[in-house]
Amino acid sequence: MQAAASSADSSLPTSIALGLRRVYIVPTRYGYLLGGLLLIILLGAINYDNALAYLLCFLLGGLSLVAMLHTYRNLAGLKLASAAATPVFVGDQAPFRLHLESAVGRPRSNVSVLWVATPPRGVVRATATTLNLSTTDAQATLRIPTARRGRLPLKRVRVESVFPLGILRAWAYFETSASAVVYPAPRGRLTLPVSPADVAASALGSAPGTDDFAGLRPYRPGDRLAAIHWPALAKSATLLVKRFQGGGEGEVWLRWQDLGLVPEREARLSQLTRWVLDAEQRGLRYGLELPNASLPVARGAAHAAAALRLLALYDEP
Amino acid sequence: MTARLTPTTLLWCLVTLTLALLPHAGRFSIGLLAVFALLVTWRWLGAISRVPLPTRDHLVLWIFKQVLALAAFLVIYIHYRGQIGRDAGLALLTALLGLKVLELESERDVYVLSFLAYFLVVTNFFYSQSVPTALYMLAVVVAITASLVRFNSALETFSHFACLRLAGTMVAQATPLMIAAFLLFPRLPGPLWGLPQDAFSGVTGLSDTMTIGEITRLGASDEIAFRAQFDGIPPRAADLYWRGPVLWDTDGRTWRAGASGHGPATPIIKLGPVYAYTVLLEPHGERWLLGLDAVTNVGDTARAHADLSLVARNPVKKRLRYRLESAPVYAARALSATERAAALTLPYARHPKALALARQWRVANPAPAALVARALDYYREQGFVYTLLPPALPRDSVDQFLFETHAGFCEHYAASFVVLMRAAGVPARVVTGYQGGEFNDVSDYLVIRQRDAHAWAEVYLPERGWVRVDPTAVVAPSRLSLGIDSLRTARTPLAILDRNSTAVAAWRQMTALWDAANFQWAQWVLGYSAQRQFALFTSLGFDAIDIASLMFALTGALAILVGALALVMFRAREVRDPLVLAYARFCGKLARVGLTRAPHEGPVAYAERVAATRADLSVEVTRISQLYTALRYAELPLNRALLERLIRKFKTTRRSGG
Known part of the structure; x- marks a missing residue:
């Protein structure tokens, strides 16, 4: 910040x-x-x-x-x-x-x-x-x-x-x-909405780390057994691996409408704020989509500031 | 906004308080002074070292402080016997201040103590209103004000000198306001409530009783008794007999005024020129006034008695101005039966030798005029001497003086002469007052000092009425023509110098100047009363002076003065520093090539930014900025002209390599 x-x-x-x-x-x-x-x-x-x-x-x-x-x-x-x-x-x-x-x-x-x-x-x-x-x-x-x-x-x-x-x-x-x-206070317990498509898109350039949980990706030979996401295997019979990151190149869209579970407006903004900060910290490329405005996918301090500003001034007269 | 009490601020408070208290040092017991000094020192040590202060954290010391406070009040109560007068009030205030100093800690304490220091300045004026006191107290007021400035300058960025300078400036600026308020504030005649009992203790002066030996003390006093300003040329020195209380009654040792001469005044006959003059009398706490012998017109302040002495309506407790007219050559023929009886009364069985001598003279020649001449011859022939240090007269003072010691001063001569006259059957009385006076060339008035106090006799001659006889003049004629100084030269430091030498003349001139200043001070400042205010505005052409119009004038005058001061203060500051103007030109040149200085940018940050964008200009820009910063903010003694030249030559068109 x-x-x-x-x-x-x-x-x-x-x-x-x-x-x-x-x-x-x-x-x-x-x-x-x-x-x-x-x-x-x-x-x-x-x-x-x-x-x-x-x-x-x-x-x-x-x-x-x-x-x-x-x-x-x-x-x-x-x-x-x-x-x-x-x-x-x-x-x-x-x-x-x-x-x-x-x-x-x-x-x-x-x-x-x-x-x-x-x-x-x-x-x-x-x-x-x-x-x-x-x-x-x-x-x-x-x-x-x-x-x-x-x-x-x-x-x-x-x-x-x-x-x-x-x-x-x-x-x-x-x-x-x-x-x-x-800016809204960064709050909310939801993890970054990293979709498989995003992951695929980002898989090439990502530098795997071990610090932060950063999403799931398909199993590749050589992955550690401990990294395999067993609940996902049970659900979909696909072998997914938990991805950890110390500065990756993933791409993520932070969308207002993805937060249907959070009914309250301010809570949603807080969650989005949390995500912006998380995404920026992990080095992900991210876009922001609000009902009245959106920000294309990008990264960096200026991008974060623009995103946070959009969130801060959302619905402000 | 709460400022912290630093040791220097504390020191300012303690020093100014002590300065304000200093002139009181001789006015109360040394013990109280010692306690005050102890408390101030204790507080100071508490600030600069580990000496504990009596706060509640140090219970023993705290209890000690309470006991000290109680003891101080008790001692003061006992010492002044429960009388709350001027002295006791001052002692109490001092004790309170000392205790308050110990608690000096918060912002509030600093203000309260500073204001009490201002108040302490006022208390000095109830003891002395002299010019030196006023000047000293003016300095103290500046110091107290500087202490407040120091406290209020954040982070104490003001140097001690800067504080004093600002305080001095402010006091100087306040002076015209003070003068306007002093002249215009409506004065009320008379006090609002009673004066304390001790308001005039310790005032020396002539008194309406005379015990042989008492005027010796006056003979040595240089204090001013009164001043007289004549409308025209003053009378000659030998005629300057200033009449005070007339003494009729004696018990053989002490002479008193009695009531014999207090009948209604009868007019006197003027036999020479009449002089009109103004007297400025120093307060002596009694009712009698002084006038040149003999007063023909008493004006509206004084009242005359039958014996030609003057009294005021009330005791003279402040400096009094009054106008009189006198005729030094006169005849006073009235003598009532009561007066005749009183003027012949002698105490029972006193002065046997003197009485015998007088009866002997009367037998030889009973004519009153002849008896007067005979008595004066006696003083002349018997080798009487005039001295300010006469031998003690423990037994019958008149007989001892006349037949044994033959040495004394005016009181001895006057008293013994009156006794001789009464014994010979000539009505006689003692007159006290002053003789002579020193003429002040600077302001054309006479100064009469306590050492000019004199006593003489008056006898009633059937053909001429009351006639002044001054037996002192027979033994010491110079006492009258040159004043008492001529008899005191042996005791003054200037005695070794020739009386007419330049040093003495210069000294006299200086004292004359000094006294003239004091006289004007007394007339215009200390003596400025309701009466004088009225006279001033009447002389300026205003006729209806009342409180409302004075208040109106005062408000107007203050508004005009404050407005004028504001004009001066704010206009003077509009002139801009040439340095700032030069720098503005420099910024303007850069702005024309798109390097505008942002409002929040300081000179250094601006220079860095310019240097980063225009490497070709960096050397020059950095130099100019550094010079400007040094000149403007550090106020270093650098060359201003150099900066102005650099800025004038500065061009933004150069390109590196171009």
């Missing part, structure tokens, strides 16, 4: 400089604490008519206002240069790689990048990573949990910062069209 190449459209760079009006800013709880303290100092200053207490109160108040500009500046002009994710299987975390740039070439400190899921119940801070854009650009990877196959849109990335004083939090959102393709 590491070999699966990122699909073309999920790596489309999206670049949106944060506009000036898009940065929100509110005090943190420490900001409110400082506000309370300033109120106490002010009351003391009034009561004791202490000029320096007044001055300090106003200096710290002014500092809070100045901090607002500094906190804002730490985010303003930040650019999300690109966002892309490699595909993952359901249950894994989709690693969205974000590339942030400081649009005006100004270093930033302590910028958090987070992804906020918005389920019906409030806000869930899913994941966060802290950046220092001391070199004006930086990479961050958000690992977002996946629950279902298909396309997982990133939608919004939140950047926030409390720098420099921690009394104010500024945040802003990048709207992004980036999405990750989430």
Whole structure:
């Protein structure tokens, strides 16, 4: 699955400089604490008519206002240069790689990048990573949990910062069209549907191994007795030999309609996913046939990625 | 977002807290200070070595901490006798801070302690509001802010200096906001609640009682008593008698104001020019005020007594400004029967020798004026000397002074003279106050220090009314013309220098400058009150100043200042680095031959890709990229011009072998 190449459209760079009006800013709880303290100092200053207490109160108040500009500046002009994710299987975390740039070439400190899921119940801070854009650009990877196959849109990335004083939090959102393709979870106990025809076609080039059970083929003189498939002999009176493989050249069609025994759609997709992975691992050439699409017989990482992608996006709007 | 507390962040917290507490060092017991130092050191050792901290994991130490806390509170309670005043509050705060330092661990603790450090800065202002205190505390505020910056810069990538620089910049940017708020925030007259009982402990100054020997201490004090700014030319030095409490009653040793002179004031007769001036009086905790003898117009702050002394409505607990008019040459003829009786009363069976001497004079010549002259002659003829360190007078102080020691200062002369006059049948009273003052050339005002405190006598002559007689002037005329300095030269470090030398002149000039700064500070910063705020805005042409309009103006001013700052901050950053522009040109050249730099591609990755596709360009591209990376990211001191030249000459048309 590491070999699966990122699909073309999920790596489309999206670049949106944060506009000036898009940065929100509110005090943190420490900001409110400082506000309370300033109120106490002010009351003391009034009561004791202490000029320096007044001055300090106003200096710290002014500092809070100045901090607002500094906190804002730490985010303003930040650019999300690109966002892309490699595909993952359901249950894994989709690693969205974000590339942030400081649009005006100004270093930033302590910028958090987070992804906020918005389920019906409030806000869930899913994941966060802290950046220092001391070199004006930086990479961050958000690992977002996946629950279902298909396309997982990133939608919004939140950047926030409390720098420099921690009394104010500024945040802003990048709207992004980036999405990750989430493959169905590879599941199912059915073995690869290797038909005799397939076997015959592949018999010539296959390099027999002993590791994995890879199907049956007709007996040839010299085969070990232990390899003979006795149940098949009992059924059809043909002498078949169990074929093992450490990297063969077989060919197999993975068909949706072959899975009549698996009634549920997602389970079928999971089974097909399992098969694609198995076939790829054994080095078989395989084709995929779904009700609405099919993939010709081929092999290799790109082929596997295309197959898995078809499975992931099956019936997706 | 939770930042980890690293040893350096901890050190920042501990150092700033200690800096804020440092000026308090002399203000409470050394024991409390030692405990605080111990706790801070303990926390620091806990961070850098294996010294265990009193967490719940170390039960013994934890219990020790609880016991320590309890003991600290108990000791403070006992020491201050349960009074929660300024000093006790500070001691409690210090103990709490020390204990809190031990627990310093989480993000919350860092903020709470930093904010408490800010609060600690304020507590200093209840002891001192001087210019040095303000400057020191400004530095402390920058340090505390830098500590917060340090804590909030992720991974502590900010150097110590960078933290201080950013904090300093922010404080500087906040200063205009502070000034605007200071001027515009509506000031309320009077306190919101009571002041603590000990708010004015330890304030020295003249008092309304006089026991021989007490003014010696004042004679040595350089503290400022008050300042006076005359509208025009000030009177000459010999006329600068600043009238304070008038003392009528004596028990033979201590003189008190009593109530005899507190009747309603009667107008005096001006016999010379009238001077208008403003007094800026340092707080002394009493009600009496000072004015140039004799005040003809008391203004609206002061009230005059029959004996020409001035009082305020309330004790002077903060610096007070008031305006007066005075006529140094005047006649005060009023003398009620009560006053006459009080001005002739002597304690029973005291000063027998003095009384005998005075009666002897009266027999010789009963005319009051002649008696005054006779007494002054006595001081002159008997070899009296003026000294700030008189011998002790354990028995009858007046008799001992007049007939044995013959040495003393203004109090001795004034008190003994009044006793002689009363004994001779001339109504007399003691007047305390200040004499002279130092003229500050920088800001045109007079500084009157505690060492200028003086006491003199007044006698009532039937034909002239109350007449000032200063017997001290007879023995030490220079005390009046040159000020008390002339008598103290032997004890000052500058005594070895000639009084008129350049060094002394320069020194005087410096002290004058320094005091002028203090005066402006006291006038404009410390003395900025509801009254002054009102006066300021009236002088600017606003007539209806109320809280709502001030708040409105304040909001507007803050909005304008923040807006202006934002403009400066964000405009300045729009100028792009020429380096980035040059590199953009380089990328543009490559883009024209189809090698566009992807948005996510860093310079190095881009160069590798270009080199892989166009082997002919690889040498140049690699060189430019390396130089650019080094200049831009490592900020190495390399030749920027070289890079720009390379980029200018860079061509994509060359083919290998072509």
